[in-house]
Amino acid sequence: MARKTVETPCDVRDLDLARAGKSRIEWAGRTMPVLRKIAARFRKEKPLAGTRIAACLHVTTETANLALTLQAGGADVVLTASNPLSTQDEVAASLVSHHGISVYAIKGEDHHTYYEHLRAGMAHGPSITMDDGADLVSAFQFLATNRIKDLAAPIREWVKTLSDAERGKLLSGIIGGTEETTTGVIRLKAMERDGVLRFPIIAVNDADTKHLFDNRYGTGQSTIDGVLRATNLLLAGCQVVVCGYGWCGRGVAGKAKGMGANVIVTEVDPLRALEARMDGFAVMPIRDAAKAGDLFITVTGDIHVIGREEFRAMKDGAIVCNSGHFNVELDLNALEKMSVKRRAIRPFVEEFTLKGGKKIFVLGEGRLVNLASAEGHPASVMDMSFANQALSAEFMKNNAKKLEKKVYRVPLDIDREIARLKLESMGVKIDKLTREQEKYLRSWDMGT
Ligand code: NAI
Numbered sequence: 001m002a003r004k005t006v007e008t009p010c011d012v013r014d015l016d017l018a019r020a021g022k023s024r025i026e027w028a029g030r031t032m033p034v035l036r037k038i039a040a041r042f043r044k045e046k047p048l049a050g051t052r053i054a055a056c057l058h059v060t061t062e063t064a065n066l067a068l069t070l071q072a073g074g075a076d077v078v079l080t081a082s083n084p085l086s087t088q089d090e091v092a093a094s095l096v097s098h099h100g101i102s103v104y105a106i107k108g109e110d111h112h113t114y115y116e117h118l119r120a121g122m123a124h125g126p127s128i129t130m131d132d133g134a135d136l137v138s139a140f141q142f143l144a145t146n147r148i149k150d151l152a153a154p155i156r157e158w159v160k161t162l163s164d165a166e167r168g169k170l171l172s173g174i175i176g177g178t179e180e181t182t183t184g185v186i187r188l189k190a191m192e193r194d195g196v197l198r199f200p201i202i203a204v205n206d207a208d209t210k211h212l213f214d215n216r217y218g219t220g221q222s223t224i225d226g227v228l229r230a231t232n233l234l235l236a237g238c239q240v241v242v243c244g245y246g247w248c249g250r251g252v253a254g255k256a257k258g259m260g261a262n263v264i265v266t267e268v269d270p271l272r273a274l275e276a277r278m279d280g281f282a283v284m285p286i287r288d289a290a291k292a293g294d295l296f297i298t299v300t301g302d303i304h305v306i307g308r309e310e311f312r313a314m315k316d317g318a319i320v321c322n323s324g325h326f327n328v329e330l331d332l333n334a335l336e337k338m339s340v341k342r343r344a345i346r347p348f349v350e351e352f353t354l355k356g357g358k359k360i361f362v363l364g365e366g367r368l369v370n371l372a373s374a375e376g377h378p379a380s381v382m383d384m385s386f387a388n389q390a391l392s393a394e395f396m397k398n399n400a401k402k403l404e405k406k407v408y409r410v411p412l413d414i415d416r417e418i419a420r421l422k423l424e425s426m427g428v429k430i431d432k433l434t435r436e437q438e439k440y441l442r443s444w445d446m447g448t
Pocket residue numbers: 181182183184211214215219243244245246247248249266267268269272299300301302305323324325326368369370377
């Protein structure tokens with residue numbers, strides 16, 4: 001492997017891109033004041049000294065600032081891509097060249113390379129895992145339960161070369177992990193339910209300062225950004241179908257509406273559907289929405305939300321994309337089978353011609369469109385998500401022994417403190433409860 005390098009082992013596109021990466025990382029860092037504050041403390045206190053972190057995250061400018069914060073805290077960090085299309089190659093190059101952080105990530109890497117990179121993260125021998133989608137923990141899980149055949153080929157072949165003692169050392173060295181996204185948390189909770197989770201996990205996604213902001217405002221804005229950069233579509237007057245009205249879906253729907261689109265929401269949860277309806281959106285089953293939409297965006301975390309029947313019902317020229325974690329929300333195998341021709345028409349836009357001549361356009365190969373054709377979330381919102389990551393890593397280092405093999409929320413005091421620091425950085429002041437108000441809010445008989 002290693003298309004590299006100086007002294008830092010890596011696999012990145014081109015180390016000559018490092019200069020451009022450096023200034024982009026600095027640019028993102030400017031709007032990450034909370035993380036900066038944590039980095040300054042970490043630099044002094046070194047709370048992560050002796051910690052080996054394998055981070056499987058989108059390799060973006062914001063993640064670079066997180067990696068630098070962890071490094072400032074004394075951690076030995078290796079970074080691998082959590083999606084084949086989300087890597088910013090110049091950022092990867094800069095982390096290696098300027099900061100000596102091993103990065104294994106190349107934008108557009110194939111399936112084999114993706115897992116070869118994940119293997120490099122595992123081989124780092126982490127004490128803390130940091131996942132975005134639980135790929136790293138899942139691979140360790142297959143290893144621990146001896147389901148070697150379920151591992152992707154590059155990991156499987158490597159594992160076969162390890163002695164039992166080496167495998168044992170690798171697994172017993174992990175004290176805990178953190179998870180960034182909804183889909184990862186769902187998988188990890190399933191492991192906990194099945195009694196197979198091997199170490200405690202902190203669900204960063206479930207912190208209020210994460211999903212209420214990152215998923216809603218971050219995914220909302222950057223998904224629209226991804227669509228526009230890929231297509232240059234006019235959203236005003238466009239019929240946009242948003243599948244899923246969770247934290248991401250409500251962000252996407254709200255931003256699309258703000259740009260003048262007519263938004264239709266599809267849901268499977270009656271409560272969420274009701275919220276969408278009362279937020280002013282049309283709500284209908286996907287079968288009906290399929291006929292009406294000009295642009296379809298899936299953000300459900302579910303599989304095959306749009307498939308054969310929906311593609312068949314769509315208008316000529318419909319554009320389809322996904323911003324949920326895995327590229328399974330659109331059934332592209334079905335679309336491929338229905339098509340007589342498939343060609344790239346612009347960067348991140350593929351044209352599928354169906355029998356009969358109808359054309360359907362797919363963005364970013366059905367992978368996270370905000371990271372494939374745009375830059376992912378703005379740094380200002382990732383500031384809070386990654387403040388949660390950094391403080392959760394510190395919490396895990398100090399508390400792992402007291403935790404069970406369960407998925408935990410980010411401690412509430414960390415969550416609140418991040419909100420406080422973010423407000424402070426924005427120069428926003430808020431009121432404090434008076435003593436009387438505190439008492440009133442705790443009582444049942446006062447002031448009646
Ligand atoms: P959520 O759980 O809040 O919302 C998902 C919604 O989809 C739920 O309301 C659910 O009822 C609905 N749903 C499930 N199956 C459906 C179906 N077949 N048709 C219509 N609706 C369906 O999850 P959240 O936080 O909104 O995340 C959604 C996905 O986005 C996850 O995969 C998550 O990991 C990913 N994500 C992506 C980001 C990005 O950068 N693009 C950032 C954050 C999360």
